[in-house]
Amino acid sequence: MTLLMILFCTFGLLSEIAVAQNKTLINSTPIQPYLDQAIQKMTEFSLENGMKFIILENHEAPVVSFVTYVDVGGVDEPDGKTGLAHFLEHLAFKGTTLIGTKNYQLEKPLLERLDELDKKIQVFEEKGKPDEVSELKTKFDATEVLATRIVEQNELGRIVEQAGGVDLNATTSTEATRYFYSFPANKLELWMSLESERFLDPVWREFHKEKNVILEERRLRVDNSPIGQMLEKFIGTAYTLHPYRRPVIGYNQDIRNLTRKDIKDFFVTHYIPEKITIAIVGDVSPNNVKELAKVYFGRYQSTLQPKGELEINMEPKQEQRKKVILKLKSQPWYLEGYHRPSINHPDDPVYNIIGRLLSDGRTSRLYKSLVEEQKLALTAKGFSGYPGNKYPNLMLFYVLTAPGQSVDKVASALSKEINLLKTELVSKIELERVKTQARAELLRALDSNMGMAQKLLEYEVKTGSWRNLFKQIDALEAVTANDVLRVSQTTFTPDNCTVGKLLPQDGY
Known part of the structure; x- marks a missing residue:
C-alpha cells in the first residue's frame, strides 16, 4: 500500500482515488488537499469547566477510539515523591464507590485501617523495633484479607470487555498520563459514564498490593537490568535541575514511602478539568458527543486556579563534557x-x-x-x-x-x-x-x-x-x-x- 493510499484510508477517502499508485505519484501529488479534508471533519469544544474535547469523524467502521490525556507526568512530582503519576495511573483502574466493590460502606473503614497500620509500621521500622513491627504486620495482613474479600477484581475491565471494548490501557510519561480504549460506536454513552465516574468518584483501593506490583516492575526495568540502571544514571547526570533527571517509575525508596494520601493530594491538584483533554475518533456525531459530554463531564468542578503546576526548574546550559x-x-x-x-x-x-x-x-x-x-x-x-x-x-x-x-x-x-x-x-x-x-x-x-x-x-x-x-x-x-x-x-x-x-x- 502506498503512502497516499494509507493517508486516504485514514480519512475515509480511498474511494476517491484509483487503487494503483506508485512512488512517483506520491512525491508529485500534493498531500495538503487531503489533509484539509481531514481538518474539515474535525470538531473541538470546551466545557464551561475548562475540559476540552477534540473529535474526528470517521464513519468507515462502527467503532470509536477514546483517549483521555491528563497534562501531568513525572516532571510534576515534588522531590521525594517520585513515581506518583505512574502510581496513580495504576490505581485509576481500581474503580469507584460503585465499581470494584461489593460493599463500599464495609470496605471504606478497612482501607482507612490499612493506612493507619502502614503508617505505624513505618514509624516502628525507623525506630528499630522489630517485635512491634511484626505484630503490626500481622494485623495489617489480617485486615488486608478482609478488604480483599470485598473487592470485585478488575470489574472495570470486565464491564468494558463485555460491552465489546478493546485495548483498555494507560501510559505515564515524563509529561503526560494517557488512558485509552476503543468501543463499538453504539457504546458512546457507556464510555462517557465509565470514564467520567472513575475520575469523579475514584477509590484508591488495593494501594498496598499495587505498591508491591510497582516495586517489582522497577526491579525488572531498572534494578535487575544493566541498561536500565545505566539509563537512570545517565539521565541523572545529563540533567542537574530539571525534573527530567528523575525516573518516571520513581526511585525505590520514594515508592516505598508513598501513601494513599499522597495519591489523593496529587490527584486533587492535577486531575482538574483544565488539565484534561479528550480525543474521540471514529463513528460519532459531534453534536451527540457534545451533549453527552455536558451531562457526564460537565459535573467536574472547575478549580478557577492555575493548572496546579509546580514551578519547573529549567536546566542551565551545559558547560562541560x-x-x-x-x-x-x-x-x-x-x-x-x-x-x-x-x-x-x-x-x-x-x-x-x-x-x-x-x-x-x-x-x-x-x-x-x-x-x-x-x-x-x-x-x-x-x-x-x-x-x-x-x-x-x-x-x-x-x-x-x-x-x-x-x-x-x-x-x-x-x-x-x-x-x-x-x-x-x-x-x-x-x-x-x-x-x-x-x-x-x-x-x-x-x-x-x-x-x-x-x-x-x-x-x-x-x-x-x-x-x-x-x-x-x-x-x-x-x-x-x-x-x-x-x-x-x-x-x-x-x-x-x-x-x-x-x-x-x-x-x-
Missing part, C-alpha cells in the same frame, strides 16, 4: 547524549531529520557504518526527545557493541559519523530519502483511530493546537542540507555532550 561509567554483568553499551530544544522550537523538524539520517533503519548512516561495514556493533541507534519533548531534551545515541569490540572503538566510530554532519552537506538524494521515511512514519501514525487520537492530543497540549500536527509534513519538507549542517554544528559540541559507558564486570 559529562561522563558516566558503570561496571555490571552486561555486554558493553555506549551512550552519547546532546541537549536540544523542545518540540516548539523552530528547529524541531531539523532534529527529526538528523535523527533519521543517523539511525532510521538499515539505510541509516550508523547502521551501515557501525553494524554492516565495520561490524563494531549489534545495535546502533539514536533519537530525539529523550526522555520527553515538552521541554528542552536530549538527542540520544546508544550502541550495543559486537563481541570482541570495545566501547572506545564504538565511540570513535560514532564521533566520525556525527562530525560528518558538521563538516559536509547532506546529499539531495539522502535528504529526500529520510524525508520520505519521515512522511511515511507520520502517515502511518494516522492510519488508525487510536493513532490519530494520540497524535492530536500530543500536539494540542504540547504545541497549543492540534492543527500543528497537519503542518508537520510541510515543516519536514522545508528542512535543507544547510539546516542540517547549522544545527549539527551548534548541537554536537564537546561541552554539550554526556557520555555513558556500561562495561562488563571482570569474569563476565
Whole structure:
C-alpha cells in the first residue's frame, strides 16, 4: 500500500482515488488537499469547566477510539515523591464507590485501617523495633484479607470487555498520563459514564498490593537490568535541575514511602478539568458527543486556579563534557547524549531529520557504518526527545557493541559519523530519502483511530493546537542540507555532550 493510499484510508477517502499508485505519484501529488479534508471533519469544544474535547469523524467502521490525556507526568512530582503519576495511573483502574466493590460502606473503614497500620509500621521500622513491627504486620495482613474479600477484581475491565471494548490501557510519561480504549460506536454513552465516574468518584483501593506490583516492575526495568540502571544514571547526570533527571517509575525508596494520601493530594491538584483533554475518533456525531459530554463531564468542578503546576526548574546550559561509567554483568553499551530544544522550537523538524539520517533503519548512516561495514556493533541507534519533548531534551545515541569490540572503538566510530554532519552537506538524494521515511512514519501514525487520537492530543497540549500536527509534513519538507549542517554544528559540541559507558564486570 502506498503512502497516499494509507493517508486516504485514514480519512475515509480511498474511494476517491484509483487503487494503483506508485512512488512517483506520491512525491508529485500534493498531500495538503487531503489533509484539509481531514481538518474539515474535525470538531473541538470546551466545557464551561475548562475540559476540552477534540473529535474526528470517521464513519468507515462502527467503532470509536477514546483517549483521555491528563497534562501531568513525572516532571510534576515534588522531590521525594517520585513515581506518583505512574502510581496513580495504576490505581485509576481500581474503580469507584460503585465499581470494584461489593460493599463500599464495609470496605471504606478497612482501607482507612490499612493506612493507619502502614503508617505505624513505618514509624516502628525507623525506630528499630522489630517485635512491634511484626505484630503490626500481622494485623495489617489480617485486615488486608478482609478488604480483599470485598473487592470485585478488575470489574472495570470486565464491564468494558463485555460491552465489546478493546485495548483498555494507560501510559505515564515524563509529561503526560494517557488512558485509552476503543468501543463499538453504539457504546458512546457507556464510555462517557465509565470514564467520567472513575475520575469523579475514584477509590484508591488495593494501594498496598499495587505498591508491591510497582516495586517489582522497577526491579525488572531498572534494578535487575544493566541498561536500565545505566539509563537512570545517565539521565541523572545529563540533567542537574530539571525534573527530567528523575525516573518516571520513581526511585525505590520514594515508592516505598508513598501513601494513599499522597495519591489523593496529587490527584486533587492535577486531575482538574483544565488539565484534561479528550480525543474521540471514529463513528460519532459531534453534536451527540457534545451533549453527552455536558451531562457526564460537565459535573467536574472547575478549580478557577492555575493548572496546579509546580514551578519547573529549567536546566542551565551545559558547560562541560559529562561522563558516566558503570561496571555490571552486561555486554558493553555506549551512550552519547546532546541537549536540544523542545518540540516548539523552530528547529524541531531539523532534529527529526538528523535523527533519521543517523539511525532510521538499515539505510541509516550508523547502521551501515557501525553494524554492516565495520561490524563494531549489534545495535546502533539514536533519537530525539529523550526522555520527553515538552521541554528542552536530549538527542540520544546508544550502541550495543559486537563481541570482541570495545566501547572506545564504538565511540570513535560514532564521533566520525556525527562530525560528518558538521563538516559536509547532506546529499539531495539522502535528504529526500529520510524525508520520505519521515512522511511515511507520520502517515502511518494516522492510519488508525487510536493513532490519530494520540497524535492530536500530543500536539494540542504540547504545541497549543492540534492543527500543528497537519503542518508537520510541510515543516519536514522545508528542512535543507544547510539546516542540517547549522544545527549539527551548534548541537554536537564537546561541552554539550554526556557520555555513558556500561562495561562488563571482570569474569563476565
